[in-house]
Amino acid sequence: MDKIALDGMDRKWVVAAGAALAIVVAGAFSTLAGLLVGPLHQELGWSRSAIGLGSLVNMIVYGATAPLAAALMDRIGMRRVAAGALVLVGGGALLTTTMTAPWQFTLYWGVLVGLGTGATATTFAATVTERWFVARRGLVAGLLTAASVVGQFVFLPLLSWVIDGWGWQAAAYGLALAAAGALPLVYAAVRDPGAEAGAGATAGVTGGPVLVRAKGTVNFLRTGPFWLLAVTFAVCGASTNGVMWTHFAPAAHDHGMPVTVAASLLSLIGIFNVAGTVASGWATDRFDPRRLLGAYYALRGASLLALPLLLSATVDPPLVAFTVAFGLLDVATVPPTIALCRAHYGTGAPVVFGWVSAAHQVGAGSVAYVGGAVRDVFGSYDLVWVGAGVLCAGAALLALVIDRGQRQQVAPERQLTA
Template sequence: MEITLVSRPSRRPWRVASGAALAIVVAGSFSTLAGLLVGPLHEDLGWSRSSVGLGSLVNMVVYGATGPFAAALMGRLGIRRVATGALLLVGAGAALTTTMTSPWQFVLYWGVLVGLGTGATAATFAATVGERWFTARRGLVTGMLTAAGVVGQFAFLPLLSWIVESYEWRVAASVLTGAATLALPAVWASVRDPEAAAGPKAVEPLALAVLGRAARTAPFRLLAGTFAICGASTNGVLWTHFAPAAHDHGMPVTVAASLLSVIGLCNVAGTVGSGWATDRFDARRLLTAYYALRALCLFALPLLLAATVDVPLLAFAVLFGLLDVATVPPTVALCRAHFGADAPVVFGWVSTAHQVGAGAVAFAGGLARDAFGSYDVMWAGVGVLCVAASLVVLVVRGVPECRTAV
């Protein structure tokens, strides 16, 4: 009698994904605090909104620029060391922020330190974990880990906004420092690398060499350009300026933060669903639909903002949430299809463009508010950019392999 032994699938990939998700959630919680600090820093320290916007600009650019080097560093030191190092950076940056007295310190502590930490655990980190540990469900896992970042960004918002209003902004920053400290042991214990994953390659030459090769190709330039618009229309204009814009219309900051939390909750469904769809459908067509619908949302927003939340504004929050980070899985899939083994580092550079776009609009939004007294021109301008992205992404050459086998 012949006995066939069937090996059970290893649970380690999912344990690693769980630890990575925890790191992403905690680091992601730092991303939206800057939007809640615009008013308090203006009132408490007398800084202009453009000064605060400069710190946000630096944060977003550093966040994006960190991605490709973090991806290369994961190949040199491993995923676990990079993840725990990132948590140390964001915790230290937030702790130092509570001591600042000048705008340049906000640029250094929040812009550089927190930017480095959040950038190392952003979409590039999610893509790297998915690439190394998963095959059949790679798109789904990438979507889930990207959604984890969104959970961190928005799940903490009601608590942080309540702390800022009830106590002060320094207490909110201290809470984030504590969260990063508590997460460190669990992340160190659960996150691992596959056997022989780490290599002896130097970090900077690898990241820059990949950029040099990719930058000569049309798909990279098109993906970087459209993803810059993605950053401008999410992190840049909505995540940074929605709360102060809503407050300008008489809405309490806590209510505006709750709406952002609705966006965050819908982001989870939208991103995971987008990952599922990316495993099955043409990534380019998905991106076209996402950018076009996002443009319609931004065009409508100035007409919807008011002192209270009604059904149309709530519908905006739901729809924008479904679209917000849904662009990540299909963009990762197109990077993988065109650049193969270099895809995590290439996506890191594409994410750099995302954050450059975000930072530019975050800074421009502060200037617009100081100059015109409202953010209306920003909503319309970024909506036009999204229309352009919905058309440009179709120019990216389609590759059948961008659909991962289920």
């Protein structure tokens, strides 16, 4: 292998590493809201539904930003979008420390943090994968998705410990500092293929073609596969971000479990998320993604239906088994969903997946809000877990009727060579 080819190989993995860092940092903001429910309710006297409204806005803005960010990356480049996202999440976290009213949580966390996390969502991972990699796209998508999982769950015990010892404001300051520290590293690492003469990137997927696809979004909205993918991914959001990331810690606390212990269980879910997502990426390169999705949703639904029977003040083997199972299934849906977007929409897949991700966040935000309202009215989250499990059963059936589509092949003349 000559030096130019080796440099190209190095470059795409440097870009992937920089993207992973941005995704990890932004991901840490995605789950902090679940740890803030108790402190904001107790210290500021806000209702859970008012706090849930901020989470709803955050997730909807997150989802709406994803497809727009994909088109913006096409216009100004991935580097600037990723750097801007880190500025937004850091600034939003700092502003939350000055809150005195619920509307400020909705603005600072809901809008600003939602914009930043949305710009570094799974659409960002799909864009990096599409632009820089030809082979092993499923595996790379799984790895970058796992980076999001690391940010969302691995740091939860630390954030919970900080909140328990120094207050929720200290956790917000810590995340803002993390965003500031990651900013120069991400800016140095992330590049677009057109900015380098690196080998291994895919030509023809940067610039015009993707933007044209974005302008033609109305055409995607007229296709059956898009709506089936959007609905199933909305259920994915409802049964992960909506219930687990937002309500698991307060629900466990209702059963007498310390929040720090509940956060540790969420962290354990995150650890197994990494394994499950990478394994799903590997499987997506080899098996029918529709069947994978059907199996993932069915098993996730069964686990959620069992959860009300497992929650208690202590951690016992059945609850640990749930944690492991849910972790393996939690984000495993992403690689096959990206693969189905690519099979149906070719090089426009990152933008289309952005809109599918928007549905994910609408589902997540709706259940985050409804979950808080149900807890206020009934004094329990049991109905929320059961409802999420039933939704997963429906998603499993819908996944099996998605048309497989025609996998898009990248012609040799469309690849950058040394």
